[in-house]
Amino acid sequence: MNVDQLSEALRRDAGFMENVVRWEVLPPRPAAYAPFPEELDPHLIPAFEKRGIHQLYTHQAHAVREVLTGKDVVVVTPTASGKTLCYNLPVLSSILKNPDTRALYLFPTKALSSDQVSELYDLIQLMGADIKTYTYDGDTPGAARKAVRQAGHIVVTNPDMLHSGILPHHTKWVKLFENLRYIVIDEIHSYRGVFGSNLANVLRRLVRLCDFYGSHPQFILCSATIQNPQELARTLIGRDVTLIDDNGAPMGARHFVFYNPPVVNQQLGIRAPLLPTARGITEMLLKNGIQSITFTRSRLNVEVLTHYLKEIVRDPLGNAGRVRGYRGGYLPTERREIEKGLRAGKIDAVISTSALELGIDIGALDACVLCGYPGTIASAWQQAGRAGRRKDTSIIFYVASSSPIDQFLVSHPDYFLGQSPENALLNPDNLYILLSHFKCAAYELPFLDGENFGNAPSSDQLLGFLEESGIVRHVDGRYHWMAEDFPASDISLRSAASENFVIIDITDPAHHRVIGEMDRFTVPMLLHENAIYMHEGTQYQVEKLDFDACKAFIRHVDVGYYTDADLNISLALLDIEDEKKDPDALQMGLGEIKVTALVTMFKKIRFDTHENLGWGQVRLPETDMHTTAMWWIIPPEISASLPSDQLKNGMLGVSNLLRIVAPLYLMCAATDVVVVYQVKSPITDQPTIILYDQCPGGIGLAHKAYQMQHLLLDKALDIVSHCTCSQGCPSCVGPVGEVGIDGKETAVMILRHLQEKNRRLTEKGGRQKA
Template identity: 30%
Template sequence: MTASRVLPERTAEHADWPGWADATVVQGYRKLGVDRPWTHQAVAADLVHRGRHTALATSTGSGKSLAFWLPTLSAVRTAAAAATLDPGNIESARVRPTTIYLSPTKALAADQLSALQRVLDAAGTREVRVATCDGDTSREERSWVQDHADVVLTNPDFLHYALLPNHRRWSRLLKGLRYVVVDEGHAYRGVFGAHVSLVLRRLARLAARYGEGSPTFVVASATTAQPAVSAARLIGVTPDDVTAVTEDTSPSGRRTVVLWQPPEIASWRPPVAPADDAEVGQSPRDRSVDVPFSRQGADLAATDPWALPHPGPGGGPGAAPAAEPALKAEPDPEADAVAAEAPPEHPRRSATAEVADLLADLAATGARSLAFTRSRRGAESVAQQARDHLRHADPGVARRIAAYRGGYLPEERRELEQALRTGDLLGLATTNALELGVDISGLDAVLIAGWPGTRMSLWQQAGRAGRAGADGLVAFVAREDPLDTYLVTHPEAVFDAPLEATVFDPANPHVLAPHLCAAAQEAPLRTEDLAAFGAPGHVRGVLDVLVARGALRRRTSGWYWTHHQAAAGLTDLRGAGGTPVRVVEHGTGRMLGTVDAASADGQVHDGAVYVHQGTSYVVTHLDLTDHTAVVQRRRLDYGTWSRSVMSVAIEGWDDTGPAGTEDGPSAEPGARPDASDDTGHDLVTREWGPVTWGLGPVEVTSQVVSYQRRRVPDMQVLGTEQLELPEHTLGTTAVWWSVPEFVLRAADISPEQTPGALHAAEHAAIGLLPLLATCDRWDLGGVSTELHADTGEATVFVYDAYPGGAGFAERAYELGATWLRATRDAIAACPCADGCPACVQSPKCGSYNAPLDKDAAVRLLDAVLSHDPQGAAPSVTRPAA
């Protein structure tokens, strides 16, 4: 234990039930043990009842759902009573008030439905009709929801692909829409957050057309910075129109948070392969790669609708997802990680092994615990190791430990959640699939294996411990990684640093354009509609480009969509990258689970070992056409680790350099192609003396080429097998700068220091770009190499992690000097000696933050900036989109 912090207990503050609350609903809550609401619940419920947009930001387990269900259920009951008491009065024929509840996952919607049903059953009322509706809902059930449901629990994907395009069939729901609840609001960040924001604005527009006005929005989140500002941006209003409720008056037990560093291995010999749940990849000496969390291995050769002269044929990605879309808030090192070049001199136990021991110890004492891991493989490994520790000492306890992760069948996940609630399970090793608000209370401890990527995620996971007023324990266990090591040795970076802002930009034209097309198909866009989607002048400019490219038609009465296919198919809210692969058992045909298309090549290739709740299977055949992996059950003493290679190629670059090059320092820093050019993102460059800047289309290509079989647990390599799998290409937009060798040497950067200098500068540049481009660092990817095949020089690439680009690289190119100067200053000003998360370490580095050379990075950036033809650029505020 390197540090600890005790968060004091908090006593409850109660308030009376609001006078407007329906007596039957109140009676239902009282039967469930809620004699009086907590003060923050009553305050928020009253704001919602009065029609005030509300941001509810209190801790995990603070009963946020009561604050929005109380006014929702009361409104329906009041309307139903009025119609019953005066059936002959025409006034009583008004449409019943309806509510749409949105969650980022189907699991959370199902959990809320169960909790809501318990309240209604306790109240003894059948007048409020509630139902979930998503991509898995049958046609018959969906028809019932359209005609009868008062409360519909769904997700943004269903709104985008099904409800809004078919709004006439949902007119009853939209006409009575009084409340829209957006749960887990902090999950909507980056490009995903921008997409959801525009979906909500389209929803409000249609509700206003069908009903008497826009609905009241409630945005609930346990962990977010500036909740009113974030909520206002999400729903498209000003911060003054949103009231934030942040004072938590729920009871909370004392929570002890521990920072834990695994011990050094006393008797150590150099291993033949890394022992953590990472994959083998390219040596960082050859290329350091920062892979965006949802992109590695995905077939993402999609077209950017913002660059299209007209919509592409067919539905594109517009078909509703067949399986639950995975909320990938964090990277999965199992898919993305690249092995470190050399083991440390004094290695420590892996975080996986350490957490497995701790989970077993906690279970042996009867404590109920969650262990969060960074990958699916890690969740299975922690659960299996903990069971193995207990199998001989206490077989009964060993059977009460399980794994939980994405890819399990929905019914299996529900069984695990229920078993943890009831105490049938004592320990559950999980990915961040349980980070969101599924109601699991009464946990004694939470273990976190490796930095989850953001402080928001850390405290969201930690909030699972000590719920319902009980004391709790949280242990953050560091991986053998510079970032994790820094955090456990600098506790102020964990305990005292503020939460990250929820950053997203609905005005990004690459995101806005397809949603304007979708809105125009739903109902022709009028001039008075433009303000709902952002600054009217900016929105009109985007519409002009869409008209010029043939996506929309302009008439005196507005803008029209005139194509046959659905406009919703122009965009993919989550960038899921294809149909999930089903894992099917040979012989029985039993479906074990699913694997995301983005990681299928690396996880379920032929010969791969697939682990499901401690049972090992070998993949006998992966059929990428049929999206199926056939597996056979086997007892094995080894695992498999795939190896992938990755490259970035600049499109339009030939042996003589780029076509359409800007000449010399006289070129405008913000020069770029004419927005009306049908080719979209043309390749442009500019020269800073010997330094070359570039912006343009790139192809990020990845391919799984082989895998190793390693004996468990000593990780001895038993063999290497080659694979013949297709390459997967992400066509996107990148900004890059390249430096000739003589500039590096003049800056006193040796050949040995060059990879670390480039890698550190790349990390810091990615970390700083969100300040200028209104994006999230998870929306970006990066590559640095000391000799790139196209440029022939040391080059740093930063690219948009979305098909066709999302505008972030363009912003970096326009503000190149400002961006790099801020990057240089951030590194130089950091008081650390060798680099830390505040400057050059990255939470999503594919090569374990190695090599990094902080001092050389400063010298490199100084050398690059010394050639800036404009000289020292003045500081600027964040530019408007």
């Protein structure tokens, strides 16, 4: 069966259509062409004509022209629109004109790098030119590294390798740095939060070294569709960029099916569980011979779903290789093998986390199942783009979970289909991150008196601090590195914590093996003693967690439940950055807080039925985190007028609503931003709702929320007032059992008051300005 036949069949299936909230057919889009710009080296074009390409898409030609006139650009186009040519063309053209020219390509993952290099090889071979392209990453053999440093025209790497393998050893890369003309960064929308804040600082270091070697490279950036690509690009590289978004690439027809599982408990507003529903759809695709990819939001779900589906396809010999799981934490060889299997058509269904959403070549799949909202609209489109990269018809199922964010999206499909609302945020000046990279920069090249570190604030104070700590020595107008340490080794670009824990399988006492890694902040939640940890559909129990040695020892088990840990947090105010204190208007603030987190217990939950089977204690040290927070004070006239239980219920409802709304606009995972309420907050001494960054030092989420708090309150009110439930449900303020029978109306009342006070705040602000 092909996709067209399948969609016909589904549309006739009343039982299925009952739960389809919307079936959108995105029509095929024709191509818009433009000729090869004349500025390109003439030797380049015959190579394309050999391939039957006689002209470019409009956005490609536009990008090439801007780059060749010396502009920094950011190209924003959907998956499979040929954006790689936007940078390959000007780069190759410049190398043809001057063979000394060098370019550096950055991709977020190693897998993407090797993919891109093979594409470049093909192009260069077609041109018959002597242009050397190499990947330089952890997998590059030692013997080949020298050749890459000396002779590579185009060096393809990832931010982590640039950070720890190239910049600290820049004296071995003289040729590259002296002649660096282009820095290409693809998938920049994935550089937000901690990763982006780190990358921005890595780029500050890179540009600083280029300065030392006398080169002034241009930036070519590419992004998936988000609301603020230009702002993101500017924050990343610290200077203005030209936006190119006139996509001219054609696209096959796409069916986008919004599927909402039926309500099974009207009172509690609970729907049929997500996983069995998604399993049903994937199973249907599998049985109809339609190759599919199913994206789930957590590693756990990948394992659970893979486990189920493997059972369906298992042959009499017990082989179930047609269904595979894929996620971070699998070893690279295993991942490469799965990618190959997909391309070769040997795998019919893959269940993946977002690990497969970026442009790793897995061929064109027919169908994609989004098992819950992946966290951002950009991700959702990239995941959807895995189906139908060619010009054929493809089908995408978005299956909503009971989670409020999913329920919001499935009832507002236009949020998906319309203009992207997402702001990708990062904070290059996060003090923890800035300081770490500042040390690296000082190690790489002595700072001069008065020298700035990109556009980072207060270099002199940072240098003063490093001098005071005895890490640099100030003499004759320079700050020299004065320590044995290699500072780059202390920083992991992708997580806030520096050390990762290794996960060791001790099932076979004679043969312990490392099967994965996990960052420090997640460990207390997932690897506490007696936790059930899942890997490739196999269950393990954590036998011992050695917190000091950063090791978790696990043993294979076979039990019918999984575990879920409970987290307790407490807050303390460190510093106020901004405050609105007018008692007549909305009172709120922005500042730094200390969050103390403690996991004290975990629950055992049965598979399938999700019933609670019991609990266990966790004994782990508290973790402290300094971060940025913003807060709203509940207007005193309300808090004074309400009984304390009702106030609590209302504040809980508002917090729940903000927790739904905030990640949608801040383009972050629901777990990156925390919304809590405190009836007597240690921050304000009053009933307060607090939103903070779940990352040391903050990555800009609370800051942006403070700027757009008006919008957040509006959207929260929008959700709750349009929700059809009577007294609260998981899609708005939360189920009645949680927020009480008066929760919903109180939340609405609080939000209305906040909105009203907000209006006065803007009026006053306006009047003051006038």
